[in-house]
Amino acid sequence: MNIAVIGNPNVGKSLFLNTITGSRLFVSNYSGTSVEITQSKLKIGGQTLNIYDTPGIYSLNSNSEESNISRNFLFNNDIDLIIDIIDAVNLERNLVLSYELMEIGKPILILLNQIDRARSMGIKIDCRLLSRKMGAPVIAFSAATGEGFVELMQLLEKGVNNKGYNTAQFDYHAESTENIQKNMQVMVLGQDGCLGDCGKCSLSNDKCVSQEDLERAKRARSLAGMVSNQMDVRQTMYLEKVQAVIDKPVLGTIILLFLAYLSFIILLNFIEISEGPINVFLAPVNKIIEDFILTALPQGLISIVLAKAVPEGLIIPFTIIMPAMLMVSLLMAVLEDTGLLPRYSVALERIGSFFGVSGQAIIPLSLGFGCRTPAIVATRVMPTEAQRFIIITLLSIVIPCAATLGILASVISAFHASLAVIVLTMLAILLILASVLSRIMPAENEFIYELPPVRIPVGSNIWSKIRIRFSGFFTEVLPLLLIMSIGIRALLESGALEIFRGMEQFTRFLFGIPAEAFVAVLITIFQRYLAPIVLMSLPLTPREATIAITMIALSLPCLPMMVMTVRELGSKSLGKIIVLGFATSFTVGIVLNLILPH
Amino acid sequence: MLMSNLKPGEKVRVIKIKGSQLERRLYELGIIHGSDIELVSLHPFKGPLVLKVGNTTLALGHDIAELIEVEEM
Numbered sequence: 001m002n003i004a005v006i007g008n009p010n011v012g013k014s015l016f017l018n019t020i021t022g023s024r025l026f027v028s029n030y031s032g033t034s035v036e037i038t039q040s041k042l043k044i045g046g047q048t049l050n051i052y053d054t055p056g057i058y059s060l061n062s063n064s065e066e067s068n069i070s071r072n073f074l075f076n077n078d079i080d081l082i083i084d085i086i087d088a089v090n091l092e093r094n095l096v097l098s099y100e101l102m103e104i105g106k107p108i109l110i111l112l113n114q115i116d117r118a119r120s121m122g123i124k125i126d127c128r129l130l131s132r133k134m135g136a137p138v139i140a141f142s143a144a145t146g147e148g149f150v151e152l153m154q155l156l157e158k159g160v161n162n163k164g165y166n167t168a169q170f171d172y173h174a175e176s177t178e179n180i181q182k183n184m185q186v187m188v189l190g191q192d193g194c195l196g197d198c199g200k201c202s203l204s205n206d207k208c209v210s211q212e213d214l215e216r217a218k219r220a221r222s223l224a225g226m227v228s229n230q231m232d233v234r235q236t237m238y239l240e241k242v243q244a245v246i247d248k249p250v251l252g253t254i255i256l257l258f259l260a261y262l263s264f265i266i267l268l269n270f271i272e273i274s275e276g277p278i279n280v281f282l283a284p285v286n287k288i289i290e291d292f293i294l295t296a297l298p299q300g301l302i303s304i305v306l307a308k309a310v311p312e313g314l315i316i317p318f319t320i321i322m323p324a325m326l327m328v329s330l331l332m333a334v335l336e337d338t339g340l341l342p343r344y345s346v347a348l349e350r351i352g353s354f355f356g357v358s359g360q361a362i363i364p365l366s367l368g369f370g371c372r373t374p375a376i377v378a379t380r381v382m383p384t385e386a387q388r389f390i391i392i393t394l395l396s397i398v399i400p401c402a403a404t405l406g407i408l409a410s411v412i413s414a415f416h417a418s419l420a421v422i423v424l425t426m427l428a429i430l431l432i433l434a435s436v437l438s439r440i441m442p443a444e445n446e447f448i449y450e451l452p453p454v455r456i457p458v459g460s461n462i463w464s465k466i467r468i469r470f471s472g473f474f475t476e477v478l479p480l481l482l483i484m485s486i487g488i489r490a491l492l493e494s495g496a497l498e499i500f501r502g503m504e505q506f507t508r509f510l511f512g513i514p515a516e517a518f519v520a521v522l523i524t525i526f527q528r529y530l531a532p533i534v535l536m537s538l539p540l541t542p543r544e545a546t547i548a549i550t551m552i553a554l555s556l557p558c559l560p561m562m563v564m565t566v567r568e569l570g571s572k573s574l575g576k577i578i579v580l581g582f583a584t585s586f587t588v589g590i591v592l593n594l595i596l597p598h
Numbered sequence: 599m600l601m602s603n604l605k606p607g608e609k610v611r612v613i614k615i616k617g618s619q620l621e622r623r624l625y626e627l628g629i630i631h632g633s634d635i636e637l638v639s640l641h642p643f644k645g646p647l648v649l650k651v652g653n654t655t656l657a658l659g660h661d662i663a664e665l666i667e668v669e670e671m
Contacts, residue, residue: 058626089653093628121653209625217630247648247655249641346657349646447646447659448623 001160002050002078006070006101007085008094009056010452012113015143016085017053018460020152037073038468044153045160052077058093060100061213074104081165085111088118088125088140091228095220096213098134107165108136109155116142122231130227144458243454246343253347256340260366263331267324267370268402274323282318286311305489312527313485314478320403321560324371325473326466332378333465335363337457341381342449349447356438357387364391368399373560375399376568377469386441389573392565393437396557396577397584398430407531408553414536415545421596422550425588429554433584480563488526488559497522510586511551512593513544521548525555525585547592555585599670601647602663604637610668611635617665624666627656635668 007013021040042049054073055066074082084101086094101108112127131138137155141148159165246252290307297303335341341360345352348359355361360381368375372395379395382388400408412419491497500507500519507518520534531552540548556578557565565574604610612633615621624630628651638648644660 059622062622062626092652093654209621209630213625214630217625243655244638247639249639249645252639342657346641346646346648349641349659350643446620446623446662447657448620448627448662449657450627451648451655451657453655 001047001080002052003081003083003156004052004054004074004077004079005083005085006054006074006097007056007113008058008087008090008097009450011056011085011087011094012143013053013056013085014461014464015458016111016113016141017051018464019143019146019149021051037069042156045157047160049156049160052079057097059097059213074106079106081159082106082108083111084108084136085113088112088115089121089123091125092221092224095223096216099216099219102134102136107159108134109152109165110134110136110138111148111152112138112140114142115140115147116145120237124229124231126227126229130223133223133227239454239456243339246340246454247346247451249347252343256344256347257362259335259340260344260362263335263363264366264369267327267331267367270327271320271324271370271402275319278319278323282315286315289314301490301493305486305493308493309486309489310482312489313482320371321373321477322473325374325377325470328367328371328374328378329466329469330462331367332363332381332469333462334457336381336465337455337461339452339454342451345383345449346451355390355434356441357390357434358383361387361391364395365399368395368401369405370402372396372399372401372557373564376561376564379568385569389569390434390437390441392569392573393577393580394430394434396561396565397554397581398426398433400426400553404528404553407528408549411531411535411545411549415540415549416542417545417549418542421546421592422553425550425592426553429584429588476567477560477563480566481560484559484563492523492526510593511547511589512596513540513548513589514538517544517548521551521585524552525581528552528558543596543598546596547589550592551585551589554581554588556581599668600664601635601637601658601666601668602660604640604647604663604668606637606639609634609636609671611671612666613669614667615665616667620662620665624662628652628654629656629666634671 005013005017017038017040021042036055038053040051040053042051052073054070057064057066057070060067060071060074082101082104084098086098098108098110110131112125112130115125118125125140127138127140139148139151139155141152246255289311293307293310294303297306332341341363344362345359348362352359352361360383361379363381364375364378367378375395376392379388379391382391408422411417412422497519500522501515503518504515507513507515511518513521517535517538517540520531520538523534524531535545535548556562562574562578565577601610612629612631612635614631615624615629629635633651636650638650638655640647646657646659647663649656649658
């Protein structure tokens with residue numbers, strides 16, 4: 001039997017599902033969006049129920065990705081029961097969706113969630129009256145206290161035993177399913193039904209509010225007024241005071257920026273602490289693999305390539321990437337669950353709109369200074385794919401991660417290269433790239449967001465978010481990383497880059513650096529950690545070193561990042577970033593050569 | 599008056615929403631003719647407004663607030 005769980009965003013669907021089921025699996029991950037439908041299994045009365053979680057939606061009839069996906073899911077699958085989760089604290093708005101769900105004609109169970117929170121706010125709800133008016137069973141529920149859990153299980157079991165759930169008897173006239181599907185079809189086809197300013201047509205439309213919608217809103221308001229009772233006097237809870245401070249324009253912004261900085265520091269320290277033990281453990285494994293390949297395969301290019309690439313492909317992800325991914329997943333989950341994340345888009349909206357990105361961009365950008373590969377995954381909080389691309393491009397080409405910073409620092413000091421020039425150039429490129437990219441990309445300007453209540457993060461929510469974010473790391477990222485490692489190694493070992501060695505005049509003219517240095521730059525662009533090895537042996541003047549180092553700093557993303565970019569945006573986007581990376585690197589080299597005094 | 603002219607703490611009711619482009623999105627979040635709204639805070643330099651509709655907190659861009667006509671309660 002299939003059960004679909006539907007509700008507004010922030011009603012507590014995640015926590016509800018964690019409470020009633022053990023494990024949750026990804027069923028569909030709609031690429032390019034952060035919208036997903038997850039499936040869990042629940043064993044009741046000897047049968048296994050499939051419980052599908054849909055993305056939070058405010059209305060079934062909107063044209064957003066979430067609404068379209070949820071609607072299609074409901075209509076194209078055999079759903080035996082809809083569990084409509086409504087927020088006891090925001091009854092009026094939630095009931096609008098409930099009325100829409102009633103029209104579908106499938107059995108519905110209404111779960112009045114967060115009843116404990118409502119109670120603490122002095123809100124009392126007459127569940128029996130609500131149930132009578134809606135014509136569907138209503139269970140007062142709290143994932144936190146467990147209230148309603150037993151009732152829910154009993155009801156689910158009854159349905160299993162009866163081989164189905166009772167279709168609700170309505171006090172409300174439902175349209176037949178056929179009518180609904182016709183409505184849906186009009187919407188999917190586009191805005192053509194619009195009569196213009198506004199006769200308030202009866203058909204729902206993606207941009208407008210129809211007469212039906214207004215009817216539902218009216219009914220929802222009157223029903224909410226009928227069944228709920230708000231006591232006037234109530235204490236402002238501690239969390240509400242915290243939220244009031246965070247929502248203040250100046251103080252709140254300072255706090256949020258400080259938290260972003262703190263997240264970066266935590267990530268940095270965690271990477272440092274975990275690197276040691278992991279290295280100690282993996283170094284011998286590294287050697288074993290390398291030796292094994294060299295002895296097992298016949299001598300030659302292939303064996304050398306594999307012997308170096310396989311450990312490289314395996315070691316790097318484990319030593320730095322995996323701990324960083326874990327910590328970033330944790331930090332992102334906490335920021336999301338506490339309700340702070342969307343507040344970044346509010347606090348930094350003015351700055352963000354100057355660069356054409358949401359203020360939330362500061363999170364992946366700050367984390368990128370620790371490790372950029374998980375920061376790429378963190379860009380999922382950005383509202384549009386265009387903005388994700390912009391931030392991922394900035395991460396790939398400009399933002400230096402901790403490892404890169406370490407490498408750069410050692411090389412800069414060894415050659416007495418100009419730190420000021422390098423830093424200023426990086427800043428300039430950051431501003432230029434961000435501005436240019438945001439002008440090219442289509443802009444979205446509907447700034448209307450719900451800000452969920454600030455709250456203390458819930459352990460099981462955090463855990464399931466980490467698991468979901470982290471999943472696929474071993475199955476998808478590692479194999480791809482291994483293959484690309486081999487590819488890069490083959491390129492380096494084949495000596496293909498050596499042709500540039502003879503181009504002394506060319507490199508001197510363009511970049512002001514010797515051909516050897518140019519080859520070193522190319523090698524380092526592909527494998528950043530080789531920088532000390534290939535550069536240190538060269539006799540470079542401070543000017544030459546400054547140019548070479550800047551060209552390395554502003555170039556391509558590292559391999560794990562490339563893999564992650566393919567996974568998140570696709571290989572075409574990666575291609576664009578690589579081209580842009582080379583273009584930036586060479587342009588910077590040429591320009592610096594022109595403007596830096598000898 | 600326009601929503602963009604409110605001061606923090608003021609409570610108003612929505613009279614009219616100009617332009618239908620954002621009507622649906624506003625509707626989804628509970629802002630329609632007759633909704634009761636309280637302004638929580640205002641970000642400087644024409645930054646977003648933070649509002650309360652019922653027990654829900656929302657953020658609205660300044661340009662959008664300029665399209666919403668409200669009256670004091």
